Amino acid sequence: MPEKIPVKTMEEKLQTIITSYPNSKREDLIPILQKIQEEFNYLPQEAIYAVSKELEMPASKVYSIASFYNLFRFQAIGKYHIRVCNGTACHLSKSSDLLREIKKELKIESGHATNNGLFSLETVPCMGACHLSPVVRINNTYHTKVDSDQIKSIIDEIKKEEDL
Ligand code: FES
CATH class of the missing domain: 3.40.30.10 (Glutaredoxin)
Known part of the structure; x- marks a missing residue:
């Protein structure tokens, strides 16, 4: 099984990425998600919620935009x-x-x-x-x-x- 990322570490890392886009807008959605995927190798569910809160967009919208692109993974990569x-x-x-x-x-x-x-x-x-x-x-x-x-x-x- 892929190693689980400790919640605290994940929250801290997400915050660091999100706050590196001060006054972020909807146009920043894809770059932010790309940065998150670079960090974790996939988009954890927690990331979808954190970005949705920051950009004041429904989480379902963030997910549907992200899943439109082949760029993003929604589960940790396998062995x-x-x-x-x-x-x-x-x-x-x-x-x-x-x-x-x-x-x-x-x-x-x-x-x-x-x-x-x-x-x-x-x-x-x-x-x-x-x-x-x-x-x-x-x-x-x-x-x-x-x-x-x-x-x-x-x-x-x-x-x-x-x-x-
Ligand atoms: S199109 Fe597949 S390797 Fe170039």
């Missing part, structure tokens, strides 16, 4: 963080099929993690290896020119290693 490239070359090489396969295998959506904290999934823009598309990165390993069957085997292999 195996899977990034599926959604850049043009990868998209043309059917990265959407890979994404569908991974979602089916792990039963999670992009931006989320499995309940056991083992896997998390994210769609990302070009990873700079277009000539090897489609590209999937799992932690620091790049899997290039992969198809759905290969991705399924890679995930099955990890599950086997983890005794799942």
Whole structure:
């Protein structure tokens, strides 16, 4: 399981980030959320509430704006963080099929993690290896020119290693 961030530490860090935008307005929403994600690797629920209070916006609005962008994660990343490239070359090489396969295998959506904290999934823009598309990165390993069957085997292999 990903390590839980102590509440006090989280509150202090959120306050430091939020107060670095004095007199913040709605236009600051995305930059503030980006800073928070840089700090925690995802947007904790507490962050949504803290930002909503600061910007005087309903938390549901902050969440719906944040979830509109593929940029943000709403759960801590898993032990195996899977990034599926959604850049043009990868998209043309059917990265959407890979994404569908991974979602089916792990039963999670992009931006989320499995309940056991083992896997998390994210769609990302070009990873700079277009000539090897489609590209999937799992932690620091790049899997290039992969198809759905290969991705399924890679995930099955990890599950086997983890005794799942
Ligand atoms: S579009 Fe996927 S690596 Fe460039």
